[in-house]
Amino acid sequence: GAGVSQSPSNKVTEKGKDVELRCDPISGHTALYWYRQSLGQGLEFLIYFQGNSAPDKSGLPSDRFSAERTGGSVSTLTIQRTQQEDSAVYLCASSPGGLALQETQYFGPGTRLLVL
Amino acid sequence: AQKITQTQPGMFVQEKEAVTLDCTYDTSDQSYGLFWYKQPSSGEMIFLIYQGSYDEQNATEGRYSLNFQKARKSANLVISASQLGDSAMYFCAMSLYSGAGSYQLTFGKGTKLSVIP
Numbered sequence: 151g152a153g154v155s156q157s158p159s160n161k162v163t164e165k166g167k168d169v170e171l172r173c174d175p176i177s178g179h180t181a182l183y184w185y186r187q188s189l190g191q192g193l194e195f196l197i198y199f200q201g202n203s204a205p206d207k208s209g210l211p212s213d214r215f216s217a218e219r220t221g222g223s224v225s226t227l228t229i230q231r232t233q234q235e236d237s238a239v240y241l242c243a244s245s246p247g248g249l250a251l252q253e254t255q256y257f258g259p260g261t262r263l264l265v266l
Numbered sequence: 267a268q269k270i271t272q273t274q275p276g277m278f279v280q281e282k283e284a285v286t287l288d289c290t291y292d293t294s295d296q297s298y299g300l301f302w303y304k305q306p307s308s309g310e311m312i313f314l315i316y317q318g319s320y321d322e323q324n325a326t327e328g329r330y331s332l333n334f335q336k337a338r339k340s341a342n343l344v345i346s347a348s349q350l351g352d353s354a355m356y357f358c359a360m361s362l363y364s365g366a367g368s369y370q371l372t373f374g375k376g377t378k379l380s381v382i383p
Contacts, residue, residue: 181368192270192357192373193311198364205367239309251299251361251369252318257311 152176154258156242162264163232171227171261173242181248182225183255184217187239196240199225200248232265239263270358270374277379279348286333287343287377289358295319299361300341301371302332306354314356317341345379353381 155174163169175182184196198206199219210216214233219225229236239262243255271290279285291300302314317325317332325332333342345352355376364370 192375195370198368206364208366248368251297252316254313255371259310
């Protein structure tokens with residue numbers, strides 16, 4: 151079956167511009183996660199969705215970052231007024247329920263964002 | 267604060283040999299999960315193996331096994347009979363209840379494994 155997909159795969163933008171990153175989770179997965187991976191680093195949690203609501207936004211680094219999820223499916227991560235330090239790979243993951251310790255998260259290929 | 271430590275930035279292994287990738291974790295929680303993911307150059311994170319904190323036996327999945335030593339807080343990944351396709355970044359991660367309605371994964375910085383023909 152289809153895995154998690156993300157678009158665009160690469161995005162180059164100028165400092166100060168807004169960007170939107172899209173994630174299409176595995177069909178039927180109610181839990182959706184966004185992570186950020188800076189060069190040579192592990193993954194940093196950003197936000198978690200259960201259905202259309204986001205009970206855990208604790209990882210968003212600033213108010214320039216926001217995310218929404220509609221129809222319990224597609225999610226969009228928006229970064230406003232991008233800064234050079236926002237350059238990273240943004241990874242999306244989904245899991246069936248999100249309510250169990252042992253539940254595996256399935257990742258998409260990521261969006262590589264470069265802010266010039 | 268919870269954290270994951272992977273002390274080997276890079277490792278080399280001869281094809282067909284076994285290799286151990288180290289992971290130590292730090293948490294005061296009794297209930298947690300430990301995951302290993304593989305990230306090839308394509309960028310996608312691929313789930314390899316899971317170990318729960320209450321599991322008494324070490325997890326195994328094909329050529330992958332997890333050497334879980336709870337008292338030492340270590341969860342090392344063992345890859346047997348290495349193949350050229352095993353060359354990738356490997357991440358250890360810990361799952362804990364965040365208290366905000368989710369089980370968060372906390373990742374280590376990874377180990378880059380290179381398999382030599």
